[in-house]
Amino acid sequence: MVFDAIAAAQSRDADVVIADTAGRLHTHTNLMEELSKVRRVAEKRLDGAPHESLIVIDATTGQNGLRQAQAFAQAVELTGVVLTKLDGTAKGGIALAIASELDLPVKLIGVGEGLEDLRPFDPNDFAEALVGD
Ligand SMILES: Nc1nc2c(ncn2[C@@H]2O[C@H](COP(=O)(O)OP(=O)(O)OP(=O)(O)O)[C@@H](O)[C@H]2O)c(=O)[nH]1
Ligand SMILES: [Mg+2]
Structure with missing residues (x-):
């Protein structure tokens, strides 16, 4: 297909x-x-x-997200992560584990259900939301 x-x-x-x-x-x-x-x-x-193989990880996923990403990276040589559902209570700390363990960048984030809610990842905004300012 x-x-x-x-x-x-x-x-x-x-x-x-x-x-x-x-x-x-x-x-x-x-x-x-x-x-x-x-x-x-x-x-x-x-x-x-x-040219890109992105894995979509729900921000509410805990450590299982790391195991998922590891298995997908082995199957398809991932080039990045899409971290969705950051509009909820989850802060997406799993992205840090994935980035450090697998050396994979977060490329896009999801902050809602609309098309415009899929956005480029901004490391500064992410860090601020994670630890507070
Ligand atoms: N609030 C919120 N809802 C989201 C976000 N991303 C996806 N959703 C919602 O979550 C539900 C599932 O999203 P899908 O895109 O169908 O998920 P999927 O991983 O492609 O699912 P499958 O293709 O069935 O494996 C839908 O109702 C989406 O609108 C997000 O960033 N925030
Ligand atoms: Mg789908």
């Missing part, structure tokens, strides 16, 4: 293809293998693809 999507995008001269994979538990080996396959298929259709 990602193969066809890239082909269609190329024939329409599109700049970006976003492949949104279905959520899965990192403990499900066959589904993690499927994820690696999506990556290999994209690579086969277009040199250098996928």
Whole structure:
């Protein structure tokens, strides 16, 4: 499917293809293998693809988020993290563990359910919200 999507995008001269994979538990080996396959298929259709592989982590996730990110990083060579649900009470401290253990940057944050609520990550804002000013 990602193969066809890239082909269609190329024939329409599109700049970006976003492949949104279905959520899965990192403990499900066959589904993690499927994820690696999506990556290999994209690579086969277009040199250098996928240019980004982002894992979406809910800010309310505790230490399990680190294990999730580790397993996903092994399956698909992650390039970054999207940290969602920062509009709730969770401050997203798990991002620190992921950044230090896996050397992965947070690239986007989610602060609500609207399209405009997906925003670039600002390290200063994040640090202030985490420890207070
Ligand atoms: N408040 C808030 N809600 C969010 C945020 N991000 C996602 N949601 C909501 O959480 C719910 C699940 O979001 P999805 O984007 O469907 O989650 P998903 O991980 O793609 O789920 P699957 O594709 O089923 O694995 C939806 O109701 C979203 O609107 C966020 O940053 N803040
Ligand atoms: Mg989804």
